[in-house]
Amino acid sequence: MIGIDSARLGPALGGCRIKPYDRWQDGLDDVLRLSAAMTRKAALAGLDHGGGKTVVALDGSAFDRDDLLADIAGLIEDLDGRYITGPDIGTGPADMGVLHRHTPHVLCRPEEEGGSGDSSGPTALGVRSSIEAVCEHLWPGRDLADLRFTLIGLGHVGARIGHWLAGRGARLTVTDLDPGRKTLARQWNATWTTPERALSAEADVLVPCATGGLLTAATTSSVAAGAVVGAANNQLDHDDTAQLLHARGVLWAPDTVVSGGGIIASVARELRGASAPEAEREVLGIGPRLATILDDARARGITPLRASQGLVDLRLRTGR
Ligand SMILES: NC(=O)c1ccc[n+]([C@@H]2O[C@H](COP(=O)([O-])OP(=O)(O)OC[C@H]3O[C@@H](n4cnc5c(N)ncnc54)[C@H](O)[C@@H]3O)[C@@H](O)[C@H]2O)c1
Numbered sequence: 001m002i003g004i005d006s007a008r009l010g011p012a013l014g015g016c017r018i019k020p021y022d023r024w025q026d027g028l029d030d031v032l033r034l035s036a037a038m039t040r041k042a043a044l045a046g047l048d049h050g051g052g053k054t055v056v057a058l059d060g061s062a063f064d065r066d067d068l069l070a071d072i073a074g075l076i077e078d079l080d081g082r083y084i085t086g087p088d089i090g091t092g093p094a095d096m097g098v099l100h101r102h103t104p105h106v107l108c109r110p111e112e113e114g115g116s117g118d119s120s121g122p123t124a125l126g127v128r129s130s131i132e133a134v135c136e137h138l139w140p141g142r143d144l145a146d147l148r149f150t151l152i153g154l155g156h157v158g159a160r161i162g163h164w165l166a167g168r169g170a171r172l173t174v175t176d177l178d179p180g181r182k183t184l185a186r187q188w189n190a191t192w193t194t195p196e197r198a199l200s201a202e203a204d205v206l207v208p209c210a211t212g213g214l215l216t217a218a219t220t221s222s223v224a225a226g227a228v229v230g231a232a233n234n235q236l237d238h239d240d241t242a243q244l245l246h247a248r249g250v251l252w253a254p255d256t257v258v259s260g261g262g263i264i265a266s267v268a269r270e271l272r273g274a275s276a277p278e279a280e281r282e283v284l285g286i287g288p289r290l291a292t293i294l295d296d297a298r299a300r301g302i303t304p305l306r307a308s309q310g311l312v313d314l315r316l317r318t319g320r
Pocket residue numbers: 118119120121123152153154155156157158175176177178195209210211212231232233259260262
C-alpha cells in the first residue's frame with residue numbers, strides 16, 4: 001500500500017515499511033497515519049515536499065524478497081515521481097539499492113551506489129541540535145555536564161546520542177530491550193535501568209530513541225524529566241497527550257521537528273546535489289527552528305505541538 005497524504009508542497013516523501021500485521025487493515029491504518037505524519041515532518045523540515053508512506057503488510061506467507069521489492073518499485077514508478085521512498089522499519093539502504101534498479105524515485109541507497117546511505121548519522125545530529133536548543137530554552141547558560149539524561153533505545157540513533165552526551169560529561173541513565181547494550185552503558189559510565197523504570201528515572205531530559213507510542217494518558221504521570229526530546233517517531237499515542245505533558249510542566253519537543261535530520265540530509269544530497277558538509281549545516285538548522293517553536297509556544301501559552309502545527313498549516317495554506 002502506498003499512501004500520499006499531501007503533495008501540496010511538492011512530491012511526497014516517506015519510507016517503505018515491511019512488517020507482519022495481524023490484519024492487512026492494520027497496515028492500511030498505518031499507511032494513512034504515517035503518511036500524514038510525514039506531511040508534518042517534511043513541512044517542518046522546511047522541505048518543498050509532501051508526506052507519503054509505503055506499507056507492505058506481511059501475512060506469514062513465504063515470499064521472494066527481490067520479487068517483492070521489484071513489485072514495490074513498479075508501483076512507485078507508476079506514480080511517476082509524485083512519491084519518493086526511503087528506508088523504514090524492515091528495510092535498509094541495501095533494499096533501496098534493489099528498488100533503484102527499477103525506479104529512480106528512491107533515497108538512501110548505499111553511498112558506494114551513489115546514495116546518501118544510512119540516515120541515522122544526520123538524524124542523530126538533528127537530535128543533538130534539538131537537545132541543545134531545549135536545554136538552552138529551559139536552563140540558559142547551563143552546561144550539559146550539569147544535567148541528567150535518560151536515554152531509551154541504544155540502536156543506530158540512540159548509541160550516537162549516548163556517545164555524544166557521555167563525551168559532554170552529562171550524567172546518563174540508559175536502557176534498551178537488548179541486554180547486550182549494557183556494554184555501551186559501561187563504556188559511558190552510565191547507570192543501566194530497565195525499560196519499565198526508564199520513564200520515572202530522575203532526570204532533567206528524557207531522550208526516547210526506541211519505538212513510538214511511549215507517551216500515553218496512562219504513562220505521562222510517570223515522566224520524571226522536565227523535558228522530552230528524542231528521535232523516536234510517533235512518541236505520543238494521541239495529540240491530546242501533548243496537553244497532559246504541558247499541564248504537568250513537562251516540555252515535549254515535537255518528534256516531527258527533532259527527527260527530521262535524516263530526510264533533510266538525504267533530500268539535500270540526493271535531490272539537490274549538496275555536499276555532505278552542506279547537508280550537515282542544513283541539519284543543524286533544526287535546533288534554531290525548534291527554539292523558535294518553543295519561544296512561540298511559551299509566549300502564547302500553548303504546547304510546542306500546537307505551535308508546530310500552526311507552522312505546518314501556514315506552509316500548507318500558502319504553499320510556501
Ligand atoms: N534512523 C533514522 O534515521 C531515523 C529517522 C527518524 C526517526 N527515527 C526513529 O528513531 C527511533 C530509533 O531509530 P534507530 O534507527 O536507532 O532504530 P534501531 O532499531 O537501530 O534502534 C532501536 C533500539 O531501541 C531498542 N528498543 C526497542 N524497543 C524498546 C523498548 N521498549 N525499550 C527500550 N529499548 C527498546 C532496540 O532494542 C534497539 O536497540 C525509531 O523510532 C525510528 O523510527 C530514526
